[in-house]
Amino acid sequence: MATIKFFLQSKKENAQIHVRVSVSREIVIRKSTGFVINSQQWSDKTGLPKQTGAENKSLRNSLNKLQTHLYEVLNDDLAKGVLINGNWLESQINACFNRIDKVDNNIFVNYIQYMIDNASTKETRGGKIGLSEGTIKNYRSFKKIIEEYEQYSKTKILFREINKSFTEKFKTWLLNERRYTVNYSGKQFEFIKTVCLDAQKNDIDVTVHSTTLQPFRQQDKDRYIHTLSLDELLQIYNTEMPTKHLKNVQKWILIGCFIGQRGGDLLSITPENIRENAKGLYIDVIQQKTGKNVTIGVMQDYVLDILKNDFPEPVSLNKINYHIGKVCEIAKINQKVEGYITNSETNQTELILLPKYNFITSHSFRRSFATNFYKIMPTPVIMGITGHSQENIFLKYINQRQDKDANADLFMSFFEKMNSNNEPQLKVVKRAQ
Structure with a gap:
């Protein structure tokens, strides 16, 4: 059985009162209680201050309070397997008397x-x-x-x-x-x-x-990544939204899935970030996470129309995520897919089959862009827009295995194109004698 005793380590006029907690023969911990007393006023027999005045009685009450507190939490923590050490004891002393720990960067x-x-x-x-x-x-x-x-x-x-x-x-x-x-x-x-x-x-x-x-x-086989395909994005565009708020979120969804930026970077875009030149419309972004300067070219006709003529109103990422499921539900993005949700009653994460609109969030924008244009455009070009620096991380991001033939195929395509641009040349071949 654990025992808790108070003791002094000196015979001084202002002696520190220490507490010793003996859990077993192997676990005996000691700490200063933060209280001091004239050693002449201490009873070695009781292990407490002598009852010679109001101050000593108050001190004795404080030590009894600490002893009761330590017994209560010790039994509870031993049952839970909490590590009982000097740090634990110091924390409990402070907790008992509502003391604020001093700033110690070793903590x-x-x-x-x-x-x-x-x-x-x-x-x-x-x-x-x-x-x-x-x-x-x-x-x-x-x-x-x-x-x-x-x-x-x-x-x-x-x-x-x-x-x-x-x-x-x-x-x-x-x-x-x-x-x-x-x-x-x-x-x-x-x-x-x-x-x-x-x-x-x-x-x-x-x-x-x-x-x-x-x-x-999570292992790749257990990951469920939900994106919006190009057909689904067109479906969202062609669906009339019943309220101004939902229409605004609809526009941010369409822009987000065609520029491939994180939610915070997407929503920081204003008309001042947009410029046009002879080749088309460009958006300049400084990515908040990486600090990279990124320029995205936009070609999709209905996204161009939004950017030029119907730019969405500013909105928070929380608002986007609050309304995005409703926008996708109205647009009938309701294919049954598997995914994880948190059960509000049990607070447990569960794998469940639900209509896709239940799983679409602002995280889906960048992934949709990367997934839709993967293998259509060279991977380094897509990575330059999304801000990924390593191909293996990019492929995990869209849950794709590395295609070992991709670089070879790309090389052969460029080689064929290079040779097709060369004019055939006549060569004189000597006849054999």
Whole structure:
């Protein structure tokens, strides 16, 4: 049975009061309670202050309160398999008295906040300064998830404790307790690794496991990617929408599926981004995530008409995603397809067969563009527009296997075209004697 005792380590006038929690012979942890007392006022027999005055009585009540709190949470956490260590004990002392932890960047969540606070001066790839708003938003979401896990596990996460045991428990919590998707859970592992690598650069001790952590994702055979085909886009265009809001979303859907940009980049476009030259209409975009300058040529007649004569009103990405299913439902994009949804009653992710309009979101725009023009146009051209830097990542994005013959076919086509442009030449052939 666990025991909790208070003790002094000195005979000074202002001696620190410590607490010792003995869980077993192997697990004995000690921490300062944050209280001090004149050692002459301490009873070694009771392990508590002597009852000689109001101040000592108040102190004794505080220690009794802490002892009761520790017994309660200790039994509960032992049953849950929570790691009982010095960090756990310090957190429980602070929780008992509603104390605010001092800022210590050895604590994982504190360092995430440090990265957020210093986002404007953070150096990124390519020597650029400052994190994008999207990246900062992702770090805030990640910090919230870590804080929720700390509440669940009732412990503060330290860099030196991010080992295989921790990541396995964290993965189980993400997938089984929170019911996050495999891909979203795997993304949190990417953040763990990124934060730990950054902390290492600032001379914070981190584990080798945390800096070599491998993210995980859904297997290709289990992925369900939903896109709008060229025929379905024409179907959407030819459908009259009953309200102004739905008509506005309809226009953004059509533009989005023909310019291949992320949702935030799409909705930042204004008529000032559009220009015309002898070859047609171009849209110039600076991609928020990559910082790349991208120019997209638009050829589809009904999208050209929207851009030139009926440019959509500004709208938030949340509004797009709220109305997009209704637009597609009205346009009868109702082919039955498989996909994952979150059951609102059980909060579990389920694979289910539903009409396609249930699965179309703003994420479908860029994927639709890439999927519709894959193999129609050279892959590097499409990647230059979508902003993908590696072909293997691009192919995973549209759930396509690499075509080993594609480059050979392309070379042969160009070679045939090159030879067809050469005029035949007469050669003099000597007769054999």
